Amino acid sequence: MDISVREMLKEEASARLELLEAATQDLRRTYQPRASGGRCAVEATGVLVALNGSALVGTAEYIQKEHHVYLQGIAVHSRYRGQGVCRALVLAAGEIAKRNGLPTLVLCAIEETGNVAIFEKLGFEISSRAIAQNHVSPSGGPVTQVEMEWKLRDMRIQSIA
């Protein structure tokens, strides 16, 4: 696979939303927003897309904060998982963070999805772990929210097309 990552073009918005919604459906088997909870997603500074040729195979939003870049809305098309698409998205976000003098990438994952191990493989470390306030399991039970960070001094930035 030949993956390239760049900022999303306006005309890609609906394909990206479709991909994001399919990935969200996958996650809903493990956790869902608390019925009474407020929405915790924040408006993004930018949206990245990962392309395999001309096919949109992954996406991630980034938010530039005062001291770090926060990642949310990370999703990879189910057929393209386990092939480095998320890694390419994270590295591209790392380049943006470095360019803006922000030394850390931060994201949140729900432990029960198994994603914490995936992000650890990518180089993130756990910074905190707590019962999620805004999310519950499908049966209404607690799930664990894990905040993870990647100090960019540890990141070997590769060239992103």
Ligand SMILES: CC(C)(COP(=O)(O)OP(=O)(O)OC[C@H]1O[C@@H](n2cnc3c(N)ncnc32)[C@H](O)[C@@H]1OP(=O)(O)O)[C@@H](O)C(=O)NCCC(=O)NCCS
């Ligand atoms: C989580 C997700 C974004 C990972 O994307 P991906 O493109 O498959 O990840 P990568 O291929 O870049 O893999 C990163 C590392 O995790 C490993 N990995 C990926 N999927 C894995 C799995 N299911 N089990 C174990 N390891 C896995 C890869 O082998 C790789 O490690 P390596 O470089 O040591 O081989 C993707 O599975 C997805 O879209 N899931 C649904 C939506 C979601 O969970 N979003 C994240 C919300 S926080």
